[in-house]
Amino acid sequence: MKIAIAADHGGFPIKDELTQLLRSMGHDVQDLGAHQLEPTDDYPDYARYIGQAIQNEHADRGILLCGSGVGASVAANKMKGVRAGLCHDGYSAHQGVEHDDINVLCLGARIIGTALATELVKAFVTAKFTGEKRHARRLEKVQAIEAAS
Ligand code: RB5
Numbered sequence: 001m002k003i004a005i006a007a008d009h010g011g012f013p014i015k016d017e018l019t020q021l022l023r024s025m026g027h028d029v030q031d032l033g034a035h036q037l038e039p040t041d042d043y044p045d046y047a048r049y050i051g052q053a054i055q056n057e058h059a060d061r062g063i064l065l066c067g068s069g070v071g072a073s074v075a076a077n078k079m080k081g082v083r084a085g086l087c088h089d090g091y092s093a094h095q096g097v098e099h100d101d102i103n104v105l106c107l108g109a110r111i112i113g114t115a116l117a118t119e120l121v122k123a124f125v126t127a128k129f130t131g132e133k134r135h136a137r138r139l140e141k142v143q144a145i146e147a148a149s
Helices: 012-024 043-055 070-076 090-100 114-126 133-148
Strands: 002-007 028-031 061-066 084-086 104-108
Touching (some): 002 012, 002 043, 012 061, 043 061, 043 070, 043 104, 061 070, 084 090, 090 114, 104 114
Parallel strands (some): 002 028, 002 061, 061 104
């Protein structure tokens, strides 16, 4: 799977470990920065990079990291075609894909450690949208909201 990952200064401390994890799982990972700790950088810039990677199909899924994961998810969900979920528990990390077809996982590196982040990333990337009728119907309604905005 093609996966893009990006982090502001709040998410930077766990980005490299997650990148290595994904590569060890055989994924094609694009690291969209920050490539070094930039203490004054802004999470919306990285949300844009991840969103653009999804929109132009350079990535199937994205991992977006900030301090809490909140700003990252707010910003990413402004981009058409992005369905970002802030998931700090294992159930949400896979159910968000299976039912809601999220394509971006947001994590807050100030909230969770690398061990939990690793489990969440594994759950997210191995999950598949079920395509069941009720989930497809709800997804279409979400897409209709986006189209009307
Ligand atoms: C950056 O200091 C921090 O505000 C940001 O990483 C994120 O937590 C915002 O939601």
